[in-house]
Amino acid sequence: MGQAAIPRTTQSNRPGWSAEGRPLLRRFASDWILPRWRTIALALCWTAGVAASSSGYPAIIKHSFDSLRQPGDSASAALPWVLLGIVGITACRGLFLYLYQTTATRVATRMVTDVQKAAFAHLMNADFARLTRETTGRLVARMTSDLTAVSAASQAVLVSARDTFTVVAMVSVMFYYDWAMTLVVLCGGPLAALPVHRLSLRLRSVARRTQRELGSTTSRLTETFSGARLIKSFRLERYVVRRLNENFEQVLRLRLKAVRARAGVLSLLEVLGGIAVASTIAFAFWRITSGINTEGDFVAYVACIVIAAQSLRSLGSVSNATSEGLAAAERIYELLDEKPAVVDRPSARPLAVKTASIVFDNVSFAYAADARTPALRDLSMNVAGGEMVALVGRSGAGKSTIVNLVPRLFDVSAGAILIDGQDIRDVTLASLREAIAMVSQEITLFDDTIRANIALGRLGAGQEDIIAAAKAAAAHDFIMAQPDGYDTVIGEGGLRLSGGQRQRLALARAFLKDAPILLLDEATSALDTESEGLVQAALARFTRNRTTLVIAHRLSTVQRASMICVMDEGRLAEVGTHAELLARNGIYAKLCRSQALLDLGGGPIHDSALTAPAPPTAAA
Numbered sequence: 001m002g003q004a005a006i007p008r009t010t011q012s013n014r015p016g017w018s019a020e021g022r023p024l025l026r027r028f029a030s031d032w033i034l035p036r037w038r039t040i041a042l043a044l045c046w047t048a049g050v051a052a053s054s055s056g057y058p059a060i061i062k063h064s065f066d067s068l069r070q071p072g073d074s075a076s077a078a079l080p081w082v083l084l085g086i087v088g089i090t091a092c093r094g095l096f097l098y099l100y101q102t103t104a105t106r107v108a109t110r111m112v113t114d115v116q117k118a119a120f121a122h123l124m125n126a127d128f129a130r131l132t133r134e135t136t137g138r139l140v141a142r143m144t145s146d147l148t149a150v151s152a153a154s155q156a157v158l159v160s161a162r163d164t165f166t167v168v169a170m171v172s173v174m175f176y177y178d179w180a181m182t183l184v185v186l187c188g189g190p191l192a193a194l195p196v197h198r199l200s201l202r203l204r205s206v207a208r209r210t211q212r213e214l215g216s217t218t219s220r221l222t223e224t225f226s227g228a229r230l231i232k233s234f235r236l237e238r239y240v241v242r243r244l245n246e247n248f249e250q251v252l253r254l255r256l257k258a259v260r261a262r263a264g265v266l267s268l269l270e271v272l273g274g275i276a277v278a279s280t281i282a283f284a285f286w287r288i289t290s291g292i293n294t295e296g297d298f299v300a301y302v303a304c305i306v307i308a309a310q311s312l313r314s315l316g317s318v319s320n321a322t323s324e325g326l327a328a329a330e331r332i333y334e335l336l337d338e339k340p341a342v343v344d345r346p347s348a349r350p351l352a353v354k355t356a357s358i359v360f361d362n363v364s365f366a367y368a369a370d371a372r373t374p375a376l377r378d379l380s381m382n383v384a385g386g387e388m389v390a391l392v393g394r395s396g397a398g399k400s401t402i403v404n405l406v407p408r409l410f411d412v413s414a415g416a417i418l419i420d421g422q423d424i425r426d427v428t429l430a431s432l433r434e435a436i437a438m439v440s441q442e443i444t445l446f447d448d449t450i451r452a453n454i455a456l457g458r459l460g461a462g463q464e465d466i467i468a469a470a471k472a473a474a475a476h477d478f479i480m481a482q483p484d485g486y487d488t489v490i491g492e493g494g495l496r497l498s499g500g501q502r503q504r505l506a507l508a509r510a511f512l513k514d515a516p517i518l519l520l521d522e523a524t525s526a527l528d529t530e531s532e533g534l535v536q537a538a539l540a541r542f543t544r545n546r547t548t549l550v551i552a553h554r555l556s557t558v559q560r561a562s563m564i565c566v567m568d569e570g571r572l573a574e575v576g577t578h579a580e581l582l583a584r585n586g587i588y589a590k591l592c593r594s595q596a597l598l599d600l601g602g603g604p605i606h607d608s609a610l611t612a613p614a615p616p617t618a619a620a
Helices: 017-054 056-068 073-124 128-133 136-143 145-177 179-186 189-226 228-233 237-289 295-336 399-405 429-434 450-455 463-472 476-480 499-513 529-542 555-559 578-584 587-593 607-611
Strands: 358-365 376-383 388-392 414-419 436-440 517-521 547-551 563-568 571-576
Touching: 017 056, 017 073, 017 145, 017 295, 056 073, 056 145, 056 295, 073 136, 073 145, 073 295, 136 145, 136 189, 136 295, 145 179, 145 295, 179 237, 189 237, 189 295, 358 399, 376 399, 376 571, 388 399, 388 555, 399 517, 399 547, 429 436, 436 499, 450 463, 450 499, 463 476, 463 499, 463 529, 499 529, 555 578, 563 578, 563 587, 571 578, 571 587, 578 587
Parallel strands: 388 547, 388 563, 436 517, 517 547
Antiparallel strands: 358 376, 358 414, 563 571
16 A cells, blocks of 8 residues: 555645645555556557547548549449448447446456455454444445445546547547648637636535535434334434435535536536537638538548547546545545554564453553543552452443453553553454453344354354353353244344343353453343343353453342452442442442342342342352
């Protein structure tokens, strides 16, 4: 990939093509066009063939006109040759057009596919923070509508090569027939350059705004369709329709502006073409009456102008498509130029896991550099290898932030996190995340089979291992009750399953990974009482001798922990067992009394639970 920076300017002060468009074109050509020069050269050869065969039209027209005007047998004798010439020229042009079209489309489609692959790979390797900074709809728009505009521009540029060659061929023929008349016709060309240039710049500005608005519209459509249950339950149909209509109208206004800009270019070229034809007829009339040219010369000359004018109009639309494509390419390069902040250090080495102990050494973190209130402040905590630690606290206390920092979804702002004495910033991301399995309350499932979704925990896992993981997560029985068992396709996000079933599949995926560190973020929140008991028993077995950090609001989970860490406003407020923290009558006890922690059945903790001693831990 080229590394030249693309200048960025404001909407209100866009420089001309020389300052902005040309560097972008040069970079795009260097990155994506030049590597395919052989196929492009072949397409240009077919283009030259199209132009050469097109230049034969005026010659055959002149010959036909002059020959068929001859009296008697001369015209009859010339007719077969005229017809044969017409068929021959059209056959040659048709062959070259076919070869050109297939070659040009192949190279343009291949190029855009490679751009799409590069953009998607870049997004998948980007920071978690970057992926959450932009809505899903906007990311989808970058991968679809932006690339569609680039594809259209790429094919338009290749078409422009064909039209350019055709114009050059026609002008050459025009000079051959009458150089003086050709000079008269060409004098009007420079008059179109400035207005066409200005209209193209305007179109590019509109295209930028259109791409952004399309991204916003796609984002709203995505969130609207995903919230269908809420919309129906609260009768929000009119609200969301009105909300989306605003986006649709804005896109319409921008597209109409683009239409006016395109129409301006084409209309200008049409008017100039008419002026050129009128000038040609006037000049030709004088030369024919003077005996300098014949009627056949004039007819051939007009045929040249008609063919050249058609190609010139096509070139005008190429300028429009190129402007839109450049606006889309600029957005794509903005994406490709982003550098991830969470990367391997040059000296990074694989993580060596022994006991999988985790140490938080004065860790502070803020999601934004200018955040007034950090998510974590001076957190110091030791998690012994094989120990289960429960994180409790009110919403926004920093529990999920801790879980996100361990696999380096974000990097700490200050302090350090160590696993078996190794700073996680000094080890490779691949080895760090290989040692960690995570289950979140926000379950991610793909529109694929149950087997494939569980196998994401360890790609290439065999059927026996997948079934064993499903049984450990208490999921095997409901899986076998599905129409196709493990081969059942569960729909987008697992919509064909209940919330508890989706959560058990996520647990099975984590069990299959069998990592030494397990991170659970409300992993049993959607389970019913029966499933909760089964999964808790499975977790008790699975977490034995495995380092586990669990965010929980259920007493059944909290009581099994070796240690409970109470978070409050980004700080570690209390540490101890269930009984110790209740006896201290601090924040933890208040959480219990305020029903922030629930019993096994999903209801508030009873008074007996507030005084009973904690049961033996499963991971002792």
